Amino acid sequence: MATSAIERPANVPADRVIDFDIYDFPVEGLEYQASMRSIFQANPAQVLWTPRNGGHWIVKNNADVAKVLADNDHFSSRRIMVTTEDQTRPPLVPLQLDPPHHAPYRALLQAALSPKAVGKLGERARELSIELIDGFKADGHCEFIGQFAQHLPIAIFMEIVGLPSEDRPYLTEIAEVAMRGASEEERNEAGAKLMAYGMGTVAERRANPGTDLISTIVKAEVEGKPIDDFPLTGMILLLLLGGLDTVASTLGFYAQFLATHPEHRRKLVEHPDLIPNANEELLRRFPIAILAREVKADVEFGGVAMKAGEMVMVPTQMDGLDEHKFADPLTVDFDRVKPGANSTFGGGVHRCVGSVLARTELRIFLEEWLKRIPDFEVKPGSEPKVSARSVATITTLELVWDPKSVK
Numbered sequence: 001m002a003t004s005a006i007e008r009p010a011n012v013p014a015d016r017v018i019d020f021d022i023y024d025f026p027v028e029g030l031e032y033q034a035s036m037r038s039i040f041q042a043n044p045a046q047v048l049w050t051p052r053n054g055g056h057w058i059v060k061n062n063a064d065v066a067k068v069l070a071d072n073d074h075f076s077s078r079r080i081m082v083t084t085e086d087q088t089r090p091p092l093v094p095l096q097l098d099p100p101h102h103a104p105y106r107a108l109l110q111a112a113l114s115p116k117a118v119g120k121l122g123e124r125a126r127e128l129s130i131e132l133i134d135g136f137k138a139d140g141h142c143e144f145i146g147q148f149a150q151h152l153p154i155a156i157f158m159e160i161v162g163l164p165s166e167d168r169p170y171l172t173e174i175a176e177v178a179m180r181g182a183s184e185e186e187r188n189e190a191g192a193k194l195m196a197y198g199m200g201t202v203a204e205r206r207a208n209p210g211t212d213l214i215s216t217i218v219k220a221e222v223e224g225k226p227i228d229d230f231p232l233t234g235m236i237l238l239l240l241l242g243g244l245d246t247v248a249s250t251l252g253f254y255a256q257f258l259a260t261h262p263e264h265r266r267k268l269v270e271h272p273d274l275i276p277n278a279n280e281e282l283l284r285r286f287p288i289a290i291l292a293r294e295v296k297a298d299v300e301f302g303g304v305a306m307k308a309g310e311m312v313m314v315p316t317q318m319d320g321l322d323e324h325k326f327a328d329p330l331t332v333d334f335d336r337v338k339p340g341a342n343s344t345f346g347g348g349v350h351r352c353v354g355s356v357l358a359r360t361e362l363r364i365f366l367e368e369w370l371k372r373i374p375d376f377e378v379k380p381g382s383e384p385k386v387s388a389r390s391v392a393t394i395t396t397l398e399l400v401w402d403p404k405s406v407k
């Protein structure tokens with residue numbers, strides 16, 4: 001349900017106003033990205049303002065998305081969602097820290113998610129993908145999100161942070177409710193459970209350090225001091241929410257696209273060498289994250305006067321789908337040259353530190369799935385739906401195939 005609208009402040013020109021609710025706008029079928037784009041394109045102004053969710057600005061072209069993300073002097077990530085809700089969880093670290101405090105925390109994660117570290121995790125992701133697909137391919141059907149998309153990245157997250165695999169179903173469920181629970185209360189409750197789980201793990205690693213990422217962070221110093229429990233829990237929450245939900249959601253969009261586009265599927269089955277480029281093209285076409293920033297100091301931007309404290313919504317979707325940057329942007333073309341230069345992973349100092357891992361998991365899905373289940377479709381009669389808060393996801397995706405066609 002749309003939130004109530006606030007009154008237009010004096011600094012917002014009337015011709016910039018659009019009635020847009022980030023959490024409740026009309027999406028045609030599963031075309032979340034294209035629907036958002038057509039709503040914004042219908043208004044010619046460079047920067048828009050909506051009275052929903054406390055009132056906020058919206059940047060909508062590729063250059064402005066990149067500019068806001070790069071300008072830490074005027075745009076802070078201390079608030080990363082447009083919402084009027086209470087945010088009870090600890091700040092996600094390093095995402096909600098501005099420079100210069102951000103860099104030392106990021107460096108810790110960067111080491112754990114470097115291409116070298118990801119090489120090893122990639123092998124694990126491949127084994128696990130094969131195991132999962134082999135487990136259901138003879139059935140001729142699966143519910144893709146629960147049986148594959150959420151399973152893979154959370155299992156990899158559990159490896160990175162050294163958590164027992166039996167906790168996986170519990171964590172998957174509370175992470176889902178924390179991101180997309182129906183009410184603010186439910187989301188906050190799930191967030192508190194995640195936090196308690198994170199805190200418990202931190203205490204346990206302080207007592208018995210190992211070689212996993214949480215132990216490394218527990219032992220690390222930032223600005224000459226050990227990291228307190230509060231930012232430490234924020235780091236774990238960020239890794240969990242950032243690494244699980246995003247990959248699972250992106251996998252959902254990949255699978256539904258391939259299930260409904262047999263000619264694209266066939267092309268990758270016949271030319272697996274195209275998969276790395278296809279991975280970039282699908283990332284460009286199906287960005288899932290809507291980012292936000294708080295205006296830190298009054299600034300003139302896109303012909304309007306933004307005031308300190310106001311929020312700006314930064315839809316990553318509007319970069320890769322900008323026709324000035326990519327010809328015919330809604331078309332998926334696996335031969336497109338350099339499809340990777342876009343904001344699907346954000347930009348500036350907070351650009352996704354897990355992007356090497358994410359790309360690896362997504363590529364491995366394409367490679368291993370198409371080798372084993374080259375032909376599949378969305379189950380006739382099922383109606384997959386998109387659910388979106390700041391990350392868009394397909395909630396359930398029933399896929400079917402002929403068991404005789406599997407390899």
Ligand code: HEM
Pocket residue numbers: 077080093094095096106109113238239242243244246247250288289291292316343344345346347349350351352353354355357358
């Ligand atoms: C397809 C999958 C993914 C997408 C689309 C994605 C997207 C993003 C975006 C857009 C940002 C910037 C947020 C902002 O500036 O407000 C970001 C940051 C971040 N992501 Fe990802 N992400 C993905 C996977 C991952 C994975 C697998 C991990 C870790 C395991 C991860 C960890 C992080 C962290 C820690 C940050 C904050 C970086 C910083 O503040 O310096 N992400 N991600």
